[in-house]
Amino acid sequence: MSDPYRPIKTRVEKVITESPTIKTFVLRPEQPIEFQTGQFVEMTVPGIGEAPFTPSSSPQIQEQMDVTIMNAGRVTSLVHQLEPGATVGVRGPYGKGYPLDKFDGKDILILGGGVGLAPLRSLLYALYAGPDRFKRIVLCYGAKTPAEIIYKKQLDEWRRMEQVELHQSVDKAAEGWQYTEGVVTVLVDDVEIDPAKSVGVVCGPPIMMKFGTQKLLGLGYADEDIYLSMEKNMSCGVGKCGHCRLGPFYVCKDGPVFTYAQLKDIDKIWD
Amino acid sequence: MAPKFVSRDTFARFIAGVTGGHELYGHQTQEGGPPHIVRTSPGDITLGTARAVEPVKAFVCPPREDLGECFDGEPVPDTPLLALVGLTNCDLQALKVLDEVFLGGDVKDPYYEKRRQNLLIISMDCTEPRDVCFCTFFGEQPYPEDGYDLNLSPLSNGEQGYLVEAGSDKGRELLAAQQGLADATDAQLRQRQQQRTQATRKVDQQAAEAGLGNIEEIAEKLRKSKEEDAEFWHTHANKCVECGACNFICPACHCFLRVDAAERGEFKRFKNWDSCQYPAFARVAGGANPRSRRTERLQNRFEKKFDFLPSTINRWGCTGCGRCTEACAGDIDIREVLKDILLS
Ligand SMILES: Cc1cc2nc3c(=O)[nH]c(=O)nc-3n(C[C@H](O)[C@H](O)[C@H](O)COP(=O)(O)OP(=O)(O)OC[C@H]3O[C@@H](n4cnc5c(N)ncnc54)[C@H](O)[C@@H]3O)c2cc1C
Ligand code: SF4
Ligand code: FES
Numbered sequence: 001m002s003d004p005y006r007p008i009k010t011r012v013e014k015v016i017t018e019s020p021t022i023k024t025f026v027l028r029p030e031q032p033i034e035f036q037t038g039q040f041v042e043m044t045v046p047g048i049g050e051a052p053f054t055p056s057s058s059p060q061i062q063e064q065m066d067v068t069i070m071n072a073g074r075v076t077s078l079v080h081q082l083e084p085g086a087t088v089g090v091r092g093p094y095g096k097g098y099p100l101d102k103f104d105g106k107d108i109l110i111l112g113g114g115v116g117l118a119p120l121r122s123l124l125y126a127l128y129a130g131p132d133r134f135k136r137i138v139l140c141y142g143a144k145t146p147a148e149i150i151y152k153k154q155l156d157e158w159r160r161m162e163q164v165e166l167h168q169s170v171d172k173a174a175e176g177w178q179y180t181e182g183v184v185t186v187l188v189d190d191v192e193i194d195p196a197k198s199v200g201v202v203c204g205p206p207i208m209m210k211f212g213t214q215k216l217l218g219l220g221y222a223d224e225d226i227y228l229s230m231e232k233n234m235s236c237g238v239g240k241c242g243h244c245r246l247g248p249f250y251v252c253k254d255g256p257v258f259t260y261a262q263l264k265d266i267d268k269i270w271d
Numbered sequence: 272m273a274p275k276f277v278s279r280d281t282f283a284r285f286i287a288g289v290t291g292g293h294e295l296y297g298h299q300t301q302e303g304g305p306p307h308i309v310r311t312s313p314g315d316i317t318l319g320t321a322r323a324v325e326p327v328k329a330f331v332c333p334p335r336e337d338l339g340e341c342f343d344g345e346p347v348p349d350t351p352l353l354a355l356v357g358l359t360n361c362d363l364q365a366l367k368v369l370d371e372v373f374l375g376g377d378v379k380d381p382y383y384e385k386r387r388q389n390l391l392i393i394s395m396d397c398t399e400p401r402d403v404c405f406c407t408f409f410g411e412q413p414y415p416e417d418g419y420d421l422n423l424s425p426l427s428n429g430e431q432g433y434l435v436e437a438g439s440d441k442g443r444e445l446l447a448a449q450q451g452l453a454d455a456t457d458a459q460l461r462q463r464q465q466q467r468t469q470a471t472r473k474v475d476q477q478a479a480e481a482g483l484g485n486i487e488e489i490a491e492k493l494r495k496s497k498e499e500d501a502e503f504w505h506t507h508a509n510k511c512v513e514c515g516a517c518n519f520i521c522p523a524c525h526c527f528l529r530v531d532a533a534e535r536g537e538f539k540r541f542k543n544w545d546s547c548q549y550p551a552f553a554r555v556a557g558g559a560n561p562r563s564r565r566t567e568r569l570q571n572r573f574e575k576k577f578d579f580l581p582s583t584i585n586r587w588g589c590t591g592c593g594r595c596t597e598a599c600a601g602d603i604d605i606r607e608v609l610k611d612i613l614l615s
Contacts (some may be wrong), residue, residue: 002346004378005529005540009342046341047533051556072556089341206559232561233553235529238378241545242526243552245575248582253376271561 004238007044007089008033012082013064018150019143022115023080024056024068029090032062037126038097038119038229038257042237043067044089045082049075052234054256055093056118058125065090068118068150094237095256098123098201098227106198107136109191111212113184113204117141117150119229120203128163135163138191142169142184142208146177167191184208185215195220203229210270213260223261230255230263272443274436275452276459279429285452286313286393289421289445290354293391296330297356298323305401306357318357318425320399321413322592326522327362328369330355331386334519334544338382341531341538347381354391356423361406361592363394363418365522371584372525382542391441394419398428398466400474403593405606408478408486411590413470421446424463434463478591481606482613486587489613490577496615503611508565510601515546517572517595517603523580523588526552547571573608 014026033041037059044050057066071080082088108127112120120139127134139158143149149170158164167187169180180187184204200221202212209228216226232244232251239253247266249255263269277285286297290313297316298306306319330353339348366387373383396414397404406413415422420442424434434455437443446452455463483489518524528545531538545552548568554560562568576588589605596604 003338003381005338005542006346007341044341044531046538047531049531050529070556076556205557231555233555235527235545239376240373240378240380240525241528242547242575243528243545245571245579248579268561271559 005091005236007042007050007091010088010090012084012086012088014084015082018068018152019148021148022068022070022150024066024150025079025082027065027067027088027090028063029065033065033090033093034062035059035065035093036097037100037122039093039095040119040237040252040256041065041067041090041092041094042234043079044091045075045078046087046089048078050089050235051075051079052094052237052252054119054122054229056121058129059122060125060129068115068121070115092237095252096254098126098257100126103127103134103199106134107193108134108138108201109188109193109198109216110137110139110201111184111188111204111208111215112139112141112202113208113212114143114148115150116204116208116229120201121151121154123201124158124164128161136165137163138165138167138193140167140169140184140187140191142171142187142204144171146170146174165191183211185211188215188219193219195222195225199225199227201227206231206270217260223264224259226260228258228260228263230258230269272437272446274424274434274455274460274463275446275449276432276455277435277452278432282429282433283314283316285435285449286316286356288449289393290356290391293352293354295354295356297354308355308357316356318395318423318429320428321397321401321404322359322361322594323357324520324594326520326592326594327355327358327366328522328525331366331369331390332373332380332383332525332527332542332544336382336527336542338540338542341540347385350386350389352389352391353386354393356393356395358392358394358415358419359397359592360394360411360413360415361404361590362522363392363415364406364409364411364586364590365592366418368523368580368584368586368588368590369525371586375584392419393421393423395423395425396463396467397470398425400470400477401593401597402477403596403604403606404474404591405478405481405483405593406591407471407474408483409587409589409591410486412467413474414467424466426459426462426466431462434459474591478606482610483606484610484613486577489609490581492612492615493573493577496612501615503608503615504566504570507603507608507611508569510603511548511565511569512600513548513550513565514600515548516598516600517605518546518548519544520594520598521589522592522594523576523590547575569603569608573612
């Protein structure tokens with residue numbers, strides 16, 4: 001009998017400091033883990049605890065996986081102390097990721113906030129991996145301050161790519177900030193896009209997800225064309241422990257990616 | 272296979288015969304109190320007249336399941352063969368919920384599966400349902416019709432012996448292997464029927480007195496009610512002391528927390544019972560909590576049982592056993608909450 005709660009032994013290959021509170025961990029599991037972009041894994045610090053994270057690397061690379069982790073509490077603060085060579089556990093992948101086949105032939109408008117850019121980086125890799133599959137990818141990314149911007153190298157790369165159109169904002173600008181100041185939703189005002197021929201993807205803190213969704217609805221996006229990554233308390237990851245219930249769904253198994261159409265009738269989805 | 276008769280004198284021998292090779296757990300009943308299910312021996316079983324204090328889930332997903340070492344070690348360790356004597360229909364119905372939760376879907380819980388496979392279920396009829404029982408409200412009855420290996424019907428509380436019926440291949444085999452058991456007589460079967468009718472009537476009456484109406488109607492109201500701030504929810508929730516007893520004593524509540532711990536130099540994993548009435552149950556990093564208030568958590572308990580489970584696994588998450596009503600430190604009576612939903 002195989003044990004769904006048992007993680008695969010995994011070596012931390014590399015630790016990249018992205019911002020004062022966010023680090024990317026390059027992981028090498030003893031057995032390759034195949035995932036779809038948007039799916040998540042449970043990462044274990046042995047003897048300490050587990051937490052769910054979404055791989056931020058390309059789903060095409062299986063022997064190695066990046067997770068980008070914000071120091072947010074008990075487990076993540078210990079994760080942040082890990083150094084290359086450390087052993088962690090990874091189990092998964094779990095849930096439903098982004099349905100790329102439904103995106104076919106459409107432009108993609110992506111709204112990301114804070115560490116919410118992690119799953120979106122994986123999505124971007126997947127989107128521009130297939131040549132010419134997605135002609136236009138618009139990424140609107142907001143962080144609190146310039147210091148809290150993650151993936152600075154990739155952002156520069158994306159800025160140079162023809163397929164990708166990058167808009168950036170920070171809530172509070174600093175010396176030398178050359179892009180927008182304000183919340184991420186204001187970036188969308190600069191984007192010319194036809195809601196009927198595109199899909200919207202939103203990932204970030206709850207408040208940003210809420211206003212991001214309202215923004216897209218205001219532009220005329222259909223409920224079923226808005227894709228949201230929901231964060232709920234999780235423990236098992238496989239629909240057994242009851243922690244992640246959201247209305248008629250378990251986020252771990254029916255999500256974490258949902259369309260707004262699936263969620264809109266549920267009470268208090270943004271809480 | 273026709274029901275058999277086991278006399279009072281041979282009952283212990285019969286139990287020993289059918290439960291050989293198993294760790295035996297059975298009712299221990301003290302004067303006036305509900306039975307407890309304890310590790311016992313055939314001669315020491317004293318069957319109660321209704322369900323035990325302990326819910327069946329304690330035997331298939333124990334409060335703290337040891338999942339072994341973090342990475343290595345045996346995948347899923349063996350667990351002992353258990354014989355449980357005295358399960359009642361409300362527990363058998365709860366097992367169906369647990370089976371759906373832990374064995375249904377794409378992923379099976381192998382720890383549950385192993386314990387479940389190793390269970391020999393010897394159930395019984397309730398002859399004197401407890402005052403808090405309302406199982407008939409969910410379309411069930413205070414005696415098992417399926418889901419058991421062997422079922423016992425005590426005649427006059429065992430004074431006149433027991434009727435034994437097999438409900439599975441395993442049960443039929445075990446029963447066939449017992450020498451010299453007479454078929455139940457027509458008079459005995461009539462007596463069983465009378466006892467069953469009487470017990471059913473008592474529960475029906477209790478449910479009617481509680482003013483519960485119809486469960487479908489209550490579920491419909493719960494689904495539609497957007498008025499989550501209705502006064503009655505607060506009134507009940509304000510009595511909650513967040514002890515979790517209602518969840519832990521419930522035979523159908525299944526929520527757990529995956530826990531890691533370092534023990535004697537080993538990195539261990541556990542699955543511990545958890546309670547949705549605890550403040551941190553739904554809390555996420557950064558402190559956001561979709562159910563930070565007791566009212567929201569009480570509503571969650573009812574939504575889970577009367578909306579989520581019926582819509583996902585087509586079963587009520589409550590079997591009417593009344594354990595939570597007896598256990599609640601704040602005197603919250605599940606029937607009163609259901610009635611208030613109905614009247615809302
Ligand atoms: C699908 C999904 C994907 C995610 N992806 C990412 C990602 O890519 N990057 C990222 O940085 N974050 C991600 N997160 C968020 C991340 O999982 C959390 O930041 C992480 O779980 C925080 O764990 P912690 O122990 O450090 O925080 P804490 O705040 O200490 O604990 C959080 C969890 O522990 C529970 N808890 C805390 N204290 C107690 C207590 N006393 N009793 C009981 N329970 C308690 C909380 O209820 C909560 O479940 C994701 C979350 C989800 C659901
Ligand atoms: S048993 Fe009663 S007091 Fe305890 S958590 Fe449940 S509702 Fe609250
Ligand atoms: S995380 Fe356990 S049910 Fe979703």
